[in-house]
Amino acid sequence: MTLSAKNLHWSAGGATILSDVSLDVRPGEFLGIIGPNGSGKTSLMSLISGIRKPQAGAVLLDGRPLSDHGRQAIARRIAFVEQQAETTERITARQAVELGRTPYLGALTPWSRADDAIVDRALEEVDMAHFAGRLWHTLSGGERQRLHIARALAQQSPTLLLDEPTNHLDIGHQISLLQLVREQELTVVAALHDLNHAAMFCDRIAVMQGGRIVALGTPAKVLEPQRLLEVFGVTVDVERDGAGGCFIRYRRPEPRPPRLKLVASEGK
Amino acid sequence: MISDRPILLRTGAAFAALLLLLFALGVGAAVGETAIPLDVVAKTVANRLWHAGYPLEPIDEGIIWNYRLSRAMVAACCGSALALCGVILQSLLRNALADPYILGISAGASTGAVSVAILGIGAGALTLPAGAFLGALVAFGLVSALALRAGRGTSAIILAGIAGSQLFNALTSFIVTKAASAEQARGIMFWLLGNLSGVRWPDVWLALPVAILGLLVCLWHARALDAFTFGTESAASLGIPVRRVYVVLIAISALMTATMVSIVGSIGFVGLVIPHAARMVVGVRHGLLLPASALIGAIFMIAADVLSRVIIPGQVLPIGVITALFGAPAFALILSQRRSVL
Numbered sequence: 327m328t329l330s331a332k333n334l335h336w337s338a339g340g341a342t343i344l345s346d347v348s349l350d351v352r353p354g355e356f357l358g359i360i361g362p363n364g365s366g367k368t369s370l371m372s373l374i375s376g377i378r379k380p381q382a383g384a385v386l387l388d389g390r391p392l393s394d395h396g397r398q399a400i401a402r403r404i405a406f407v408e409q410q411a412e413t414t415e416r417i418t419a420r421q422a423v424e425l426g427r428t429p430y431l432g433a434l435t436p437w438s439r440a441d442d443a444i445v446d447r448a449l450e451e452v453d454m455a456h457f458a459g460r461l462w463h464t465l466s467g468g469e470r471q472r473l474h475i476a477r478a479l480a481q482q483s484p485t486l487l488l489d490e491p492t493n494h495l496d497i498g499h500q501i502s503l504l505q506l507v508r509e510q511e512l513t514v515v516a517a518l519h520d521l522n523h524a525a526m527f528c529d530r531i532a533v534m535q536g537g538r539i540v541a542l543g544t545p546a547k548v549l550e551p552q553r554l555l556e557v558f559g560v561t562v563d564v565e566r567d568g569a570g571g572c573f574i575r576y577r578r579p580e581p582r583p584p585r586l587k588l589v590a591s592e593g594k
Numbered sequence: 595m596i597s598d599r600p601i602l603l604r605t606g607a608a609f610a611a612l613l614l615l616l617f618a619l620g621v622g623a624a625v626g627e628t629a630i631p632l633d634v635v636a637k638t639v640a641n642r643l644w645h646a647g648y649p650l651e652p653i654d655e656g657i658i659w660n661y662r663l664s665r666a667m668v669a670a671c672c673g674s675a676l677a678l679c680g681v682i683l684q685s686l687l688r689n690a691l692a693d694p695y696i697l698g699i700s701a702g703a704s705t706g707a708v709s710v711a712i713l714g715i716g717a718g719a720l721t722l723p724a725g726a727f728l729g730a731l732v733a734f735g736l737v738s739a740l741a742l743r744a745g746r747g748t749s750a751i752i753l754a755g756i757a758g759s760q761l762f763n764a765l766t767s768f769i770v771t772k773a774a775s776a777e778q779a780r781g782i783m784f785w786l787l788g789n790l791s792g793v794r795w796p797d798v799w800l801a802l803p804v805a806i807l808g809l810l811v812c813l814w815h816a817r818a819l820d821a822f823t824f825g826t827e828s829a830a831s832l833g834i835p836v837r838r839v840y841v842v843l844i845a846i847s848a849l850m851t852a853t854m855v856s857i858v859g860s861i862g863f864v865g866l867v868i869p870h871a872a873r874m875v876v877g878v879r880h881g882l883l884l885p886a887s888a889l890i891g892a893i894f895m896i897a898a899d900v901l902s903r904v905i906i907p908g909q910v911l912p913i914g915v916i917t918a919l920f921g922a923p924a925f926a927l928i929l930s931q932r933r934s935v936l
Binding site for chain 1: 688690813814815816817820821823824825827828830831832833834835873877878879
């Protein structure tokens with residue numbers, strides 16, 4: 327299966343959010359998308375997932391535009407975990423994961439034992455089987471996010487799209503969640519905030535700035551101090567571990583020159 | 595999940611539900627100013643449907659067949675249809691407080707019906723239900739446009755609905771007061787509060803097919819409605835053709851609301867409260883929630899109609915008064931319970 331974006335363009339409310347974005351996703355890779363807030367990561371994810379249609383250009387699935395595939399057919403190929411999808415319904419953890427079977431169930435298709443087995447496996451995969459009966463609103467942010475991943479796994483699609491999956495999770499949960507995704511034999515495209523996580527888990531990284539992809543390659547190639555300064559405005563040291571891995575260390579900005587203080591006089 | 599239960603259990607549940615509904619219809623026909631035993635009701639039905647030839651008082655038979663049974667049938671259809679609308683709107687808009695009455699759809703439908711009935715709009719080409727349907731669509735369009743402009747949120751939809759229903763109720767009152775005779779003016783109560791008094795068999799033949807069609811269309815979309823649990827984008831990524839589902843389900847709820855309003859006037863709180871009651875009993879999965887809501891709605895409405903006839907001897911209360919008397923406290927309960935959930 328191949329997934330690629332060709333010259334995507336997207337604007338909203340008169341502002342251009344993506345312009346001329348092209349990207350080939352390689353089968354089996356973990357592709358990270360990094361970039362500052364507002365650089366177009368989320369928009370790119372929603373175009374690739376087919377939830378939104380590009381105003382120009384196309385997302386190609388096996389060489390054909392997404393719009394040529396039916397919604398259901400896309401859902402069987404691409405699973406998408408949005409940022410922080412929430413509900414106030416009193417559903418259980420298991421029911422949330424069961425939704426992942428939707429693309430395989432028509433209006434009259436009965437729920438089957440096979441569906442149950444797939445849901446069980448997905449729950450075990452994210453280590454949530456013991457919470458299957460818990461109600462959604464009693465679960466923590468990390469548990470909910472793991473269930474979203476389990477729902478995507480139950481969807482059994484070869485490609486998994488994640489939009490900032492580790493937002494609002496503590497560091498332990500962030501890393502275990504990315505490790506969990508990494509262990510799956512899936513093609514993964516993930517918008518990530520943390521540069522070190524991107525360096526740790528991604529095969530390739532795409533850097534976005536102002537609605538364009540400005541760099542694409544292995545972490546060691548892409549994560550360079552000069553580029554990170556240009557894109558994120560931060561001064562960093564990049565340490566290489568010799569085995570192709572790298573770590574980012576942020577430097578504290580130079581203190582700004584002191585501002586003039588207005589001292590109240592006694593008014594004479 | 596219901597669907598992995600054995601087929602026998604499901605058939606059994608469906609059968610029990612049907613029996614319960616028949617029993618409610620029987621009670622609805624038996625209770626009234628003159629109480630008639632249930633077996634007479636059953637014999638009347640047998641006489642009329644299969645020419646069973648039981649010897650019965652013609653007056654009793656007439657009351658049951660011509661007045662009470664048709665009335666109970668329409669009440670049941672209305673109850674289920676409004677409850678189904680409530681389920682659909684609450685799920686699609688992801689808003690626990692959505693129902694056709696609160697969103698102003700009922701108010702729009704009554705304005706449409708009154709425009710046809712009293713102002714003669716459409717010059718005979720528009721029937722009363724068609725007028726109500728158009729009114730419902732206009733109201734829903736206005737309310738959703740306003741809600742979208744106000745920013746989509748939970749409160750925006752409800753506030754837009756309040757604006758819409760106030761406006762359309764005012765229009766209805768205006769039309770009735772200005773144009774109508776004293777006789778017609780009394781009808782304003784009918785359109786604003788709901789009334790089953792004038793209901794006869796032809797109304798059943800309108801309400802029943804619409805209610806059944808509505809139930810079938812809803813059931814067909816049960817899994818799609820489940821997929822909206824985490825919002826429209828999540829539904830889309832699960833392979834749901836979101837726009838088509840929206841259009842079909844909004845249209846069917848407008849059709850159901852409009853049909854019922856054109857027959858019985860606008861009745862509040864049924865669409866709001868019944869889905870919540872059903873959720874407490876059967877959970878949130880639509881495959882079960884939809885039929886359960888339809889059943890509970892039907893029984894609730896029959897009971898409300900019976901109460902409206904017996905609560906003040908010799909007088910019939912508008913049914914909307916009864917549904918509000920029970921619905922408003924239930925609504926308060928939902929509001930106070932939701933705090934703990936959110």
